[in-house]
Amino acid sequence: MTPADRHDYLGEGLLEQHLAATPWRQASAWLEAARERAGAEGDVPEPTAMSVATVDADGRPDVRTVLMRFFDPSGPGFVTNLESAKGRQLAGNAGIAASLTWPAMYRAVRFRGTAHRLPEEQVRDYFGHRPWGSRVSAWASRQSQVIEGREGLEAAYARYAAQWPDRGGVDDVPVPPFWGGYRITCDEVEFWAGRRDRLHDRLVFVRAGEGDLDDPSAWRVERRQP
Numbered sequence: 001m002t003p004a005d006r007h008d009y010l011g012e013g014l015l016e017q018h019l020a021a022t023p024w025r026q027a028s029a030w031l032e033a034a035r036e037r038a039g040a041e042g043d044v045p046e047p048t049a050m051s052v053a054t055v056d057a058d059g060r061p062d063v064r065t066v067l068m069r070f071f072d073p074s075g076p077g078f079v080t081n082l083e084s085a086k087g088r089q090l091a092g093n094a095g096i097a098a099s100l101t102w103p104a105m106y107r108a109v110r111f112r113g114t115a116h117r118l119p120e121e122q123v124r125d126y127f128g129h130r131p132w133g134s135r136v137s138a139w140a141s142r143q144s145q146v147i148e149g150r151e152g153l154e155a156a157y158a159r160y161a162a163q164w165p166d167r168g169g170v171d172d173v174p175v176p177p178f179w180g181g182y183r184i185t186c187d188e189v190e191f192w193a194g195r196r197d198r199l200h201d202r203l204v205f206v207r208a209g210e211g212d213l214d215d216p217s218a219w220r221v222e223r224r225q226p
Contacts, residue, residue, distance in 0.1 A: 009194030011106025014201040019221065023189035023205040024073045024213035027100075027109050030191070031071065034102045043104035050078065053097040054089040054115075062089060068100065069126065070118075070183065073214040076111055077118060079126060079181035081143035087180075090115045096184055106194030111186050118181040127179070128170030135173035136160050186213060190224075200226040 020026035034047035048068040056062055062085060070077030076098060080087055090096065096115040101108040127135060140157040147153055164173045186207070193201040202224040211218025 008196050009106045009198070009200065010196065011194040011200075013195045014191055014193035014203055016203065016221065016223070019191070019203055021216050022214045023186070023191075023219060026191055026205075027071070027189065027213070030102075030105075030107055030109060031100070034100075034105060034107075037102070037105060041104070044102050047102070048100070050076065051099045051101070052078065052086060054086050055093050055095060056085075056089050057092055062086070068098075069181070073212040075113070075184045075186050075213060077181055077183040079118075079123070079179070081138070081141070081176075081178055082180045083145075083178045084143035086144075090182065096182075098184060108190075108192040110188070110190040110192065111184050112188040112190075113184050113186040115182040115184055118183055120180075123180050124175050126181070127175045132166040132172060133161075136164065138179050139173070139176050189213070198226060202226055 020029060031047060034044045037044040038047050046067070048071075049065055050068040051063055051065050053061055053063040064086065066078045066080065068076050069079050082091075094114045094116070097110065097112045099108055099110045127138070130138075136157060139160040140153060160173075166172060188204055188206055190202060190204040195201060204222050204224055205219040206222055207218060208220040209218050
């Protein structure tokens with residue numbers, strides 16, 4: 001057996017007295033730090049890359065990486081093809097978990113809760129601000145479906161690009177009827193901070209009542225062992 005590589009985590013950790021009053025404020029602070037690191041240090045190339053886990057009809061977990069396109073006190077959100085594997089799985093079981101992980105910073109944020117479809121108006125507004133090519137690819141890709149080769153994908157893209165040429169407008173490409181997004185209504189938000197000797201910090205906001213991510217009365221905090 002090949003010995004495993006060893007790398008000690010040199011993070012600052014996270015103590016209760018330094019934790020923000022709400023999960024929204026703590027996550028926002030860490031996200032802003034990650035974005036700053038993306039520019040200054042260059043070692044956090046995609047700060048909003050978020051792993052999203054769902055469960056299929058047989059109860060088996062499934063995970064993939066998306067970009068977190070929305071984040072406010074209502075929760076994190078992302079867009080997708082609603083007929084994709086994740087879309088079909090969420091239609092059958094709305095339970096969801098997601099995480100933002102920044103290895104260079106020895107930090108991660110974990111969200112657990114329930115997925116809710118984004119309003120059509122919000123989807124249309126976001127879709128219109130995507131680059132033209134990304135809007136075309138939303139039509140060309142039947143996400144998660146089998147295709148024989150890349151040629152078929154590129155041919156579909158060329159067909160839709162010709163149908164809806166780039167004229168510089170937000171309405172150049174219509175929103176596909178099978179395209180939408182989800183918001184995660186959280187029951188737990190965990191903040192993981194790596195430390196030496198694997199004695200990491202895990203501080204978890206657990207839902208204690210009604211309220212959004214910026215309502216202190218809706219949450220209690222517990223420390224979990226690493």
